[in-house]
Amino acid sequence: MSDFLTPLGTNIDLAADLLRNGKLVAIPTETVYGLAGNALDTAAVASIFAAKARPAFDPLIVHISNIAQLPMYVQDAPEKALRLAALFWPGPLTLLFKKKAIIPDLVTSGHETVAVRIPNHPLTLALLNLIDFPLSAPSANPFGYVSPTTAQHVRNQLDGKLDYILDGGPCSVGLESTIVSFEHATPKVLRLGGLSLEAIEDALGEKVTHQLSSSSPQAPGMLVSHYNPRKKVVLDAAPETDSTHIGYIRFAAPLAHVPADRQVVLSPSGNLFEAAQNLFAALRFFDSNRFEKVIAQRVPNEGLGRAINDRLARAAG
Ligand code: TXA
Numbered sequence: 001m002s003d004f005l006t007p008l009g010t011n012i013d014l015a016a017d018l019l020r021n022g023k024l025v026a027i028p029t030e031t032v033y034g035l036a037g038n039a040l041d042t043a044a045v046a047s048i049f050a051a052k053a054r055p056a057f058d059p060l061i062v063h064i065s066n067i068a069q070l071p072m073y074v075q076d077a078p079e080k081a082l083r084l085a086a087l088f089w090p091g092p093l094t095l096l097f098k099k100k101a102i103i104p105d106l107v108t109s110g111h112e113t114v115a116v117r118i119p120n121h122p123l124t125l126a127l128l129n130l131i132d133f134p135l136s137a138p139s140a141n142p143f144g145y146v147s148p149t150t151a152q153h154v155r156n157q158l159d160g161k162l163d164y165i166l167d168g169g170p171c172s173v174g175l176e177s178t179i180v181s182f183e184h185a186t187p188k189v190l191r192l193g194g195l196s197l198e199a200i201e202d203a204l205g206e207k208v209t210h211q212l213s214s215s216s217p218q219a220p221g222m223l224v225s226h227y228n229p230r231k232k233v234v235l236d237a238a239p240e241t242d243s244t245h246i247g248y249i250r251f252a253a254p255l256a257h258v259p260a261d262r263q264v265v266l267s268p269s270g271n272l273f274e275a276a277q278n279l280f281a282a283l284r285f286f287d288s289n290r291f292e293k294v295i296a297q298r299v300p301n302e303g304l305g306r307a308i309n310d311r312l313a314r315a316a317g
């Protein structure tokens with residue numbers, strides 16, 4: 001017997017039926033779990049904002065399963081965007097396009113642009129192929145909290161606020177998608193994420209601009225304190241050996257004099273992909289009560305390391 005209100009499982013037929021009826025379903029993706037509803041159904045979209053306590057000014061990403069669906073929802077797709085889509089979809093990349101009228105204004109918070117991606121997870125792709133509408137899905141966490149990378153993370157925080165959790169196991173990337181805008185001649189990364197800046201620049205054969213987190217961001221997802229865990233996080237501070245209420249997030253090497261139950265090593269082999277996979281679970285771990293503070297070590301600032309450092313900086317607020 002479970003005390004939970006929201007069932008969890010792998011039944012995509014049930015998930016599809018619920019979504020057709022305007023209900024909310026958590027979906028696994030390679031980046032993080034999403035809180036999905038029918039993107040073309042304004043009432044379903046409104047209930048996503050309500051379930052997350054998300055302010056209406058923060059727009060949602062629209063998830064599709066096939067690049068051929070793109071023209072139904074967007075217009076004037078730039079050639080560079082299509083090139084990235086062809087190379088990296090399905091994958092941890094979200095592209096901004098001029099929206100068509102079929103996309104409700106609520107999805108885009110009144111903006112003329114809509115964010116679109118094809119997620120790379122077999123269950124969610126199969127689900128998208130069962131339904132004839134796209135899914136708008138923000139990360140499945142209360143607004144402002146760390147994104148979920150397992151089905152249980154979703155249940156722990158949103159139980160009772162959605163109708164089903166599709167359990168696709170732990171997320172393979174572990175960081176939200178990289179968001180790219182083509183509003184200006186030079187493409188701009190609005191949110192660093194699971195696809196590296198280097199991969200995008202190599203594909204386009206040019207440098208792109210990118211913005212870091214700030215307190216007055218262009219994309220609400222760039223808010224500096226957006227990934228706040230409940231505990232105080234400080235970066236690269238000296239270890240405080242004598243206190244048991246301090247946790248440590250380390251990149252590769254554990255601290256010799258700190259017990260193993262007070263530190264999480266993101267990747268013992270120093271691999272940034274593995275570190276990304278483990279980052280959000282590490283922040284959640286230290287939210288458990290006995291810790292008052294987390295001292296996190298920044299990782300090398302290259303590849304996925306940029307996005308990891310961005311999330312650490314946001315957690316430190
Ligand atoms: O990996 C991901 O992107 C996950 C999975 C579920 O797909 N989704 C996700 O959604 O992280 P969310 O809502 O937590 O973050 C999406 C961010 C928002 O913070 C918003 O600022 C930005 O995307 N965004 C969405 N539409 C936008 C638009 N039209 N213009 C600028 N930014 C936009």
Ligand code: MG
Pocket residue numbers: 138139147
């Ligand atoms: Mg989010």
